[in-house]
Amino acid sequence: MRPKALVLFLVLAVLPLVISKVAVGFPETVRVFSYQTFKPVFQASDFFSDQCTGLFAQTKSFLFTYRQNKELQARLNELEIEVARLKEENKKIQRLGKFLPYLEQKSRSSLYAQIIFRSISFWEQTAVIDKGARHGVGKGMPVITPEGLVGKVGSAGNSSANVIFLTDASSRTSVLVQESRDIGLLCGEGKKLLRMSYIDLSATLKIGDTIVTSGMGGVYPKGIPVGKVEMVGKDPDGLHLYAQVKPFVAFSKLEEVLCWVKKPEGR
Amino acid sequence: MLGQKARRAVILSLVLIFFELFFGRVLELGMIRPDLFLIYIVFWSFVIDRRSAPLVALLLGFVRDVFSSGFFGAETFSYFAAACLISMLSLKVERTNILIQGATSFIFALFQFWIYALIVLLCSPSPEFPRNFFWLSFLHSLYTAFLAVWMIGALERCIYFRSSRAHLLA
Numbered sequence: 355m356r357p358k359a360l361v362l363f364l365v366l367a368v369l370p371l372v373i374s375k376v377a378v379g380f381p382e383t384v385r386v387f388s389y390q391t392f393k394p395v396f397q398a399s400d401f402f403s404d405q406c407t408g409l410f411a412q413t414k415s416f417l418f419t420y421r422q423n424k425e426l427q428a429r430l431n432e433l434e435i436e437v438a439r440l441k442e443e444n445k446k447i448q449r450l451g452k453f454l455p456y457l458e459q460k461s462r463s464s465l466y467a468q469i470i471f472r473s474i475s476f477w478e479q480t481a482v483i484d485k486g487a488r489h490g491v492g493k494g495m496p497v498i499t500p501e502g503l504v505g506k507v508g509s510a511g512n513s514s515a516n517v518i519f520l521t522d523a524s525s526r527t528s529v530l531v532q533e534s535r536d537i538g539l540l541c542g543e544g545k546k547l548l549r550m551s552y553i554d555l556s557a558t559l560k561i562g563d564t565i566v567t568s569g570m571g572g573v574y575p576k577g578i579p580v581g582k583v584e585m586v587g588k589d590p591d592g593l594h595l596y597a598q599v600k601p602f603v604a605f606s607k608l609e610e611v612l613c614w615v616k617k618p619e620g621r
Numbered sequence: 622m623l624g625q626k627a628r629r630a631v632i633l634s635l636v637l638i639f640f641e642l643f644f645g646r647v648l649e650l651g652m653i654r655p656d657l658f659l660i661y662i663v664f665w666s667f668v669i670d671r672r673s674a675p676l677v678a679l680l681l682g683f684v685r686d687v688f689s690s691g692f693f694g695a696e697t698f699s700y701f702a703a704a705c706l707i708s709m710l711s712l713k714v715e716r717t718n719i720l721i722q723g724a725t726s727f728i729f730a731l732f733q734f735w736i737y738a739l740i741v742l743l744c745s746p747s748p749e750f751p752r753n754f755f756w757l758s759f760l761h762s763l764y765t766a767f768l769a770v771w772m773i774g775a776l777e778r779c780i781y782f783r784s785s786r787a788h789l790l791a
Contacts, residue, residue: 363675367701370686370694371744381686381693388687392642399643406647 449610452500456612462575465489465613470514479522479544483611486513494573496614502579502602503527503567504611515613519605520548520580528571529580531557532564540565540580540599548581553595559583565599575614629780630669637661638681642688648768653760656730658685660769662700663726664776666707667716674711678704695740703733719770726769730762 374381389396456464467483485491487510497504497517505525508518518525525542529550536557538550550565563583569576585598641657648655658681666674682700686693707729714721735758738750 360675363679363701366679367682367698368694370683370697371740372694374693375744384687385690385693392688395643399646403644403646 453610453612456498456500456614463615465491465615466610467491467515467613468610469517469608477523477544479519479525479542479605480508481517481519481608483515483517483613484513485613486511486515488512490615491515491613492615496574496578497611498578498614499603499608499611501604502581503574504603504605504608506573507613517611520601520603521545521605527574527580528568529565530568531559531583532566534558534560534563537568537570538597546600547584548599548601550583550597550599551589551594553597555588555593555595557595559586559595559597561586565597626669626780630665633776633779634661634677634681638684642684650764652757653764655765655768656733656761657768657772658682658700659703659730659733659765660726660772661776662704663707663722663729663769664773666704666711667722667725667773668777669780671708671711674708675701675704691737692741692745695737695744698740699733699737702736703729706732719774722773723766723770726773727762727766730765731758734758734761 370381450466453464453466465485467485467489469481470484471482473480483491483497491507491510493507493510495507497506503520505517505519505522508516510516519542520527520540521542521544523542523544525540527540528537529540530537534557536553536559538553541549541551543549553559561583565580565583567574567576567578567580579602581599581601583597584600587596587598588594589596637657645654645657648657662674662678662681665677678700679697682697685696685700689696707725710725710728714725716722738754738758741750
């Protein structure tokens, strides 16, 4: 750059500074005039900039919301699983609460067991529990629920046992009618209802009477509720009456049971 | 009559002035805003004509002075002084290296910012600066330099319609 040009440029660069010092109002006049001239363009640019900034902010907000939504969805799934688990726990606690009176009995000790397998055979009404000989479970032990009698232990392995339900065709139980004290033999038929046979012809049982264990036979203690009389009739041989009994226990919904072990004398 | 290159340069300058004045807010990051005029002066000095860069700086500085509310004349002088520095620097550095272009833009921006502050401090009756002035000037220069690295190449393509920089080496 030639010195003359440099001096000229320098003068031009300093000139506005001098003007603003000497003529104080002049720069403002120039600025006001410029702003007035370009006012529509400034307004349009402000609008455009606001739109751009707004769009950016909205996009940012949308991305944040999207990310937050995903996180909350994942958290919701976790909580739904947790709620289902807690509901299950709650139901379990409610069910187990009914077992407490039996567990606190002094004459017998009760062993809590869960049903881990149910026979899929049409002919058998049995189930496998998660307690066996190792836990003190033995053949012939009564198996009950708070609702009533379930059946007895058919066989016991080391850590599991097979329970024969009252409804099984091989099940035989000595029972009596709680109200009239009539005795009979309760047999499973592989159906929902049980058949009480060998009832004396003079028996006064009626529909709705409660059937409990009689304590005879040495397997079941006396007085365990079994079911209610649904129907009374005469046997085909004409020598006895029979009754259809609906068990108190809903065998299809069984989840937990108690194995009732008699405590040794003196303990 | 203007040559094709000069005509494109003038059009580009007008577009840049228009964008910087009216749509510069779009590039704002918080309080930091890049100075497109500075980038253009570096580009002019490195790519188009080193000797006329102070004149371009003078014009752009004046435009900024007219459309700002700061001390009148401070922008013009600071741009001019910084452009003189760039003009001298461009003789001694490798102008095609984008890192050098970025570094030069950074120094240029910082220098112009501080000269402006100095003028305001000396001439203005009631100078006021933000509390974190030095930090802001650093961020402003850094943002301008980052943008310059990308923009100078783009501007060059606009002027020459090709990506080659053979004209600089010729």
